Amino acid sequence: MTAETTSFDASRRAFLVGTCGVAALATGGFGTALLADDAWAAKGIKRRKNGKVVVRVDKVPALKSDPSRVLLGTVKGTPVAVVREGDSYTALNLRCTHQGATVEGTSDGWSCPLHGSKFALDGDLERGPADSNLAEFTSRWRRKKRRLIVG
Ligand code: FES
Incomplete structure (x- = not known):
C-alpha cells in the first residue's frame, strides 16, 4: 500500500484521509466520514473490480448514527455519498444540478x-441557483444482507 493521501475540503476545513481508513468528523447534527477512492480498505466498504462499491451498512462506523453519511469518493467517475436517514440508505450523486461542481458537506x-x-x-x-435536487445514484438494496450495492 502506498502512503498516498487524498484531500477533501468540507465545511471550509481541510481533512486528509489516508487510503487505508475512514476519518470520522463531528459536523454538528449528524456524523460524516470521508473516504478515499481506495474504498476497498475501509471497514464495511469494498470496491469491486467492476467499479461498483459494496456498503455493508451495519459495519460502517460512520453510518452508526442517524442521520449520517459516508463519502465514497468517486464511483464510475461520479462523486457519491451514502446517506442514512432512519433505516433508509440512499446513494447520492454529489454533482451539483446547476453546473456540475462537486458539492461539499456542511x-x-x-x-x-x-x-x-x-x-x-x-x-x-434549499437554495439556488440550482433548480433541482441532487440526484440519486444507481444503487440496489440487498435487504437480507443489509448491503447497498452502489454503481
Ligand atoms: S455549479 Fe453548483 S451552484 Fe453553480
Missing part, C-alpha cells in the same frame, strides 16, 4: 462551492 447538508447552492442531507434543494 453541518446540515451540502453546499456547492461554485455558486452557493444549498441542499439538505437527503439532496433536497
Whole structure:
C-alpha cells in the first residue's frame, strides 16, 4: 500500500484521509466520514473490480448514527455519498444540478462551492441557483444482507 493521501475540503476545513481508513468528523447534527477512492480498505466498504462499491451498512462506523453519511469518493467517475436517514440508505450523486461542481458537506447538508447552492442531507434543494435536487445514484438494496450495492 502506498502512503498516498487524498484531500477533501468540507465545511471550509481541510481533512486528509489516508487510503487505508475512514476519518470520522463531528459536523454538528449528524456524523460524516470521508473516504478515499481506495474504498476497498475501509471497514464495511469494498470496491469491486467492476467499479461498483459494496456498503455493508451495519459495519460502517460512520453510518452508526442517524442521520449520517459516508463519502465514497468517486464511483464510475461520479462523486457519491451514502446517506442514512432512519433505516433508509440512499446513494447520492454529489454533482451539483446547476453546473456540475462537486458539492461539499456542511453541518446540515451540502453546499456547492461554485455558486452557493444549498441542499439538505437527503439532496433536497434549499437554495439556488440550482433548480433541482441532487440526484440519486444507481444503487440496489440487498435487504437480507443489509448491503447497498452502489454503481
Ligand atoms: S455549479 Fe453548483 S451552484 Fe453553480
